[in-house]
Structures are given as C-alpha cells and as structure tokens.
C-alpha cells in the first residue's frame with residue numbers, strides 16, 4: 001500500500017509485549033501510523049475511523065488460528081464473527097462510502113464434497129473459526145445489499161510467507177527443518193500429515209485484495225493456486241531444501257485436531273476473468289523461500305546478530321497440550 005502511495009494506518013491491540021516484528025522486518029514501522037484499537041471494543045473502532053478517515057479498510061483482524069478455535073470457541077466467535085459486525089456498524093454510522101475488504105477464508109468450505117471450490121460452492125464449515133468467518137461473510141453480504149456499502153469478501157485459500165506465525169504448519173515446518181539442519185534440534189512433531197491444502201504466496205494475495213477494492217462494485221472473490229498438496233508433500237519438499245532426512249519429522253496424535261478439513265483446492269477462474277489476477281509462485285518455490293529464510297535467520301542468530309524475528313523467543317510448543325479428540 002505504501003508503494004502505491006497510500007497513507008497507511010494500522011490498528012493494534014495494546015499488549016504488555018509489543019508485537020511489531022513484521023513491520024520492522026518489512027522496514028515500514030516508521031512509515032505507517034499506528035492507532036490502538038480492539039475489534040472487541042466498538043468505541044475504539046469509532047475512534048480509529050475518526051483518526052484515519054479512511055477510503056479503504058482491510059479488515060484482517062481475527063483469532064486466526066483454526067486449531068486454537070477448538071479450545072476457545074466463544075472468544076473466536078466474538079473476535080472473528082461479531083468483530084466484523086462491530087466494524088460494519090461503525091462504518092455505517094461514520095461514512096458509508098468507505099470500501100471494506102473482509103478476510104473470508106477457504107476454511108468456510110470445510111469438508112464439502114466438491115473437488116475444487118469457487119464462489120458458487122456451498123459452504124460446510126468444520127471448525128469454530130470457520131463458522132465465525134462464515135457469519136462474517138454473510139454479514140458483509142447483508143450490509144452490501146441492505147445498506148449499499150462497498151463490502152467485499154476475499155475468499156482466500158492458505159497464503160504463506162516467512163512472516164507466517166509459527167503455529168501454522170508451513171512455518172512450523174520451515175522453522176523446524178531449519179533448526180534440525182543446523183543441529184539446533186533433533187526432530188519435529190506434526191499432526192495430520194494426510195490433510196491437503198492449496199498454499200499460495202502471501203504477497204500476491206495481498207495484491208489481489210487491493211485489486212478487489214478497486215472495482216466499481218463489491219463482490220466475492222476466490223484467491224487460490226488451483227493445486228493442493230499434502231502436509232507430507234510439504235515435509236518432503238522442505239527436508240529436501242534443508243538437506244535432512246524426512247525421518248526427522250514425525251506425526252503425533254496429540255497434534256491432531258478434534259476435526260480437520262481434509263482437502264482444500266480453490267478455483268480462481270472468476271477472479272482471473274474479472275480482475276486479471278493469477279498466482280505466480282509455485283508450491284516448490286514457496287517452500288524454498290520459507291525454508292531458506294528460516295535457515296538464514298537461525299544462522300544470523302548463531303552469529304549473535306539482533307534482528308526483528310519471532311522464533312528465537314517463542315520457545316518450543318512440544319509440551320503444550322491441546323484439546324484431544326473426545327470421541
């Protein structure tokens with residue numbers, strides 16, 4: 001957005017330990033204006049609107065981890081579901097001309113029986129996260145139709161980069177194999193290796209989000225690569241890049257979810273036709289980017305360098321118990 005000469009405001013939650021490493025990593029911390037706000041608090045949203053007077057809003061705030069939503073279903077509903085309505089209500093009061101992007105999710109399809117998923121596929125959400133996102137999806141549609149607000153849903157399939165949080169499988173793998181390759185760790189324990197995901201490169205998806213808001217009319221759009229791979233494929237590829245044997249990566253029942261989405265593969269043909277968008281980075285290239293970046297970071301860390309980063313301070317999560325399947 002800065003490259004496109006936008007004046008960028010970002011909201012952040014006040015935390016005892018600030019979490020701005022990504023802004024530092026991108027070198028934009030000083031170039032954006034930060035406003036404290038919380039999607040749980042309507043008044044803070046209203047303040048943020050007054051302070052920024054925006055033309056476009058990219059609503060990405062959420063409890064965004066599917067796994068955690070099984071442990072915190074009510075919190076997830078409040079943040080990921082009601083949060084969107086709090087924002088829509090404040091926009092309706094403040095200025096109905098503001099364009100809104102809603103981060104809808106491929107998780108909303110869940111285990112629906114369709115080979116590829118597009119804007120016409122029925123939803124069958126399979127986690128508290130997905131249900132909260134679907135609630136937001138329909139609210140965006142409602143405010144579009146009932147109040148004539150330019151509110152758009154981007155239905156994004158998994159999009160990854162070296163900035164991905166460590167709890168997500170791509171980054172868990174890239175960080176884990178990087179540590180093993182440098183002798184900093186012995187093994188990596190994952191969960192369900194058979195699940196398939198359609199993984200794309202996040203920067204291209206962000207460009208797509210912007211393209212959606214440049215359209216005259218609001219709509220719903222899928223962003224995906226049209227290819228899906230198993231977690232096992234991801235592990236094989238990552239181990240190859242890191243030069244370690246795949247036997248170092250194992251699957252443990254503790255890391256399985258109570259219920260998992262087995263296969264997600266998106267059909268982005270409508271987006272391609274209407275916006276001219278298409279993905280560029282292949283699965284192999286994406287894995288290479290992420291693994292090489294994490295190896296380089298751990299090498300810098302070994303040399304004693306200081307730089308914005310999450311992994312060296314996050315600790316291991318192998319002792320963290322998540323909710324077990326109760327059936």
Ligand code: GDP
Pocket residue numbers: 066067107158167168169170172189190191192193195196197231255256257260261
């Ligand atoms: P999601 O698609 O938004 O849930 O993204 P994730 O990266 O969290 O998970 C993608 C898939 O990887 C899911 O099917 C998980 O069950 C599977 N998976 C297997 N092992 C792990 C693991 O150790 N961590 C995470 N996060 N996912 C795992």
